[in-house]
Amino acid sequence: MADKVFIFDTTLRDGEQVPGAKLAKEQKVEIARQLVALNVDIIEAGFPASSPGDFDAVRTVAREVKGPVITGLARAVRKDIDTLWEAVKVAKRPRIHTFLGTSDIHIQKKFKSDRDKILQWCVDTVKYAKSLCPDVEFSTEDAARTDFEFLCRSVEAIVKAGATTINVPDTVGYATPQEMAERIRRLKEKVPALDKAVISMHCHNDLGLATANTLAGILAGARQAEVTVNGIGERAGNAALEEVVMAIRTRKEVFGHLYTDVKAKEIAKTSKMVSALMGLPVQRNKAIVGTNAFAHSSGIHQDGILKDRSTYEIIRPEDVGVTAHTFTLTARSGRAALKHHISSFGHSLTDAQLDAVYQKFLAVADKKKEVKVEELEILVQEELFKVPETYRLEHIQVLSGTQATPMAALRVRRGGEVVEEASTGNGPIDAAYKCIERIVGHEFTLLNFGLNAVTSGEDAIGEATVRIRTNGTIFAGAASSTDIIEAAVKAYISAINRWVASEKREKAARKGKRKSRGKAPAPSL
Ligand code: KIV
Numbered sequence: 001m002a003d004k005v006f007i008f009d010t011t012l013r014d015g016e017q018v019p020g021a022k023l024a025k026e027q028k029v030e031i032a033r034q035l036v037a038l039n040v041d042i043i044e045a046g047f048p049a050s051s052p053g054d055f056d057a058v059r060t061v062a063r064e065v066k067g068p069v070i071t072g073l074a075r076a077v078r079k080d081i082d083t084l085w086e087a088v089k090v091a092k093r094p095r096i097h098t099f100l101g102t103s104d105i106h107i108q109k110k111f112k113s114d115r116d117k118i119l120q121w122c123v124d125t126v127k128y129a130k131s132l133c134p135d136v137e138f139s140t141e142d143a144a145r146t147d148f149e150f151l152c153r154s155v156e157a158i159v160k161a162g163a164t165t166i167n168v169p170d171t172v173g174y175a176t177p178q179e180m181a182e183r184i185r186r187l188k189e190k191v192p193a194l195d196k197a198v199i200s201m202h203c204h205n206d207l208g209l210a211t212a213n214t215l216a217g218i219l220a221g222a223r224q225a226e227v228t229v230n231g232i233g234e235r236a237g238n239a240a241l242e243e244v245v246m247a248i249r250t251r252k253e254v255f256g257h258l259y260t261d262v263k264a265k266e267i268a269k270t271s272k273m274v275s276a277l278m279g280l281p282v283q284r285n286k287a288i289v290g291t292n293a294f295a296h297s298s299g300i301h302q303d304g305i306l307k308d309r310s311t312y313e314i315i316r317p318e319d320v321g322v323t324a325h326t327f328t329l330t331a332r333s334g335r336a337a338l339k340h341h342i343s344s345f346g347h348s349l350t351d352a353q354l355d356a357v358y359q360k361f362l363a364v365a366d367k368k369k370e371v372k373v374e375e376l377e378i379l380v381q382e383e384l385f386k387v388p389e390t391y392r393l394e395h396i397q398v399l400s401g402t403q404a405t406p407m408a409a410l411r412v413r414r415g416g417e418v419v420e421e422a423s424t425g426n427g428p429i430d431a432a433y434k435c436i437e438r439i440v441g442h443e444f445t446l447l448n449f450g451l452n453a454v455t456s457g458e459d460a461i462g463e464a465t466v467r468i469r470t471n472g473t474i475f476a477g478a479a480s481s482t483d484i485i486e487a488a489v490k491a492y493i494s495a496i497n498r499w500v501a502s503e504k505r506e507k508a509a510r511k512g513k514r515k516s517r518g519k520a521p522a523p524s525l
């Protein structure tokens with residue numbers, strides 16, 4: 001009999017706990033809509049009690065995103081649960097997800113309590129959540145390190161109190177697949193009440209075992225997988241959605257009757273969107289979604305692939321939405337050709353967006369003569385994920401050399417005015433960044449700087465990514481160009497534009513709040 005594994009996507013909650021991956025409301029909604037296209041079953045959109053901004057974002061997702069169950073996380077305290085409920089109750093299918101640590105380490109060190117009190121706390125919390133919402137998920141946090149007898153006792157009481165999903169998280173990524181499978185198998189055996197609930201896996205990747213542990217739990221009887229796109233998440237991340245889904249799909253002889261409803265062809269597009277909006281590049285060799293996941297470089301492998309793809313390919317790239325990029329475009333390729341290639345990697349642009357990409361493409365094609373389709377895709381992403389350009393680079397000139405003091409001179413457009421600055425620095429990029437800070441009138445801490453050649457050719461486009469911090473918040477920026485200094489400067493400016501947009505949004509939210517004080521239910525923080 002076919003047996004469905006529910007995909008619970010927590011990219012917007014656990015994934016967003018990555019430092020600097022914080023998303024604005026509009027970006028959360030954009031990702032949530034793509035998760036609908038991917039056909040996940042449950043979207044965990046955030047942690048509403050953590051900030052008024054997140055409350056607003058989760059409520060907007062709940063109101064606007066149709067299809068999946070919408071949930072968010074709440075600590076096992078009434079005010080968190082009330083805030084979560086306030087945010088998700090507008091969804092057609094809301095869920096309350098709440099949690100409490102059940103391992104002795106958590107009970108003694110975090111709560112200075114004892115097992116009986118924690119058990120009662122779990123039960124009271126579930127009963128309260130159930131009084132608000134019929135769909136209640138309870139996570140026994142640190143379940144992989146929880147004493148097994150106590151875990152059984154807790155799970156039984158939690159299900160009897162009304163929880164419909166029981167999550168058994170490996171919060172610290174400590175378990176091995178055998179242990180996880182054994183835990184789930186024995187839990188099902190010892191707690192007959194579990195027949196009335198779905199068992200969920202939520203595994204962290206501290207030992208690189210998150211996907212393996214999730215799959216082991218599923219084989220042992222769990223029917224929900226909590227995953228994130230690209231495996232992002234707290235510390236080393238969570239089990240990756242694309243890995244769990246593709247393992248179940250590819251290894252039918254192992255997973256037999258099990259299946260998910262995920263539309264695998266949407267995987268590549270979702271991965272790129274999450275990476276771009278969160279400013280988190282995907283490692284090249286990442287399974288399923290890394291640039292190299294379907295690249296065959298050794299001569300022997302290439303020869304095998306040409307004879308029969310099954311020699312070295314276990315997944316067809318097109319099944320996960322990766323198209324074979326064999327085309328090269330030139331300045332003579334018209335808009336129609338561009339449109340055709342853009343739709344082949346799953347994007348549909350408005351006329352204005354197509355126009356903007358076409359102009360950028362012509363600028364690149366003029367410099368490079370030939371543009372690879374991967375490079376076109378980078379231009380499309382820049383257009384799709386761009387922020388309002390409060391600042392725009394108009395001109396840059398740099399000087400550098402072994403005997404010279406590095407210098408940069410910049411001309412930047414800010415609204416209607418044009419501002420110029422010049423500075424020296426430790427290198428030309430440092431000098432240019434100093435110019436920008438002077439123009440903006442604000443200092444930023446540069447946390448990361450990365451440069452990546454989009455293709456392997458000598459004249460490949462360079463893509464620069466930066467992460468900057470100001471007042472404790474991190475902003476990401478990315479830009480590409482045939483000139484890496486220009487890419488680096490534009491990436492810095494795009495991160496700053498993101499900061500400006502966020503400042504504007506917060507100002508507007510503060511103003512709106514002052515106006516509506518006393519009217520709308522505010523999150524009780
Ligand atoms: O890792 C974890 O245990 C969690 C729970 C709160 C679900 O994220």
Ligand code: ZN
Binds near residue numbers: 202
């Ligand atoms: Zn987690």
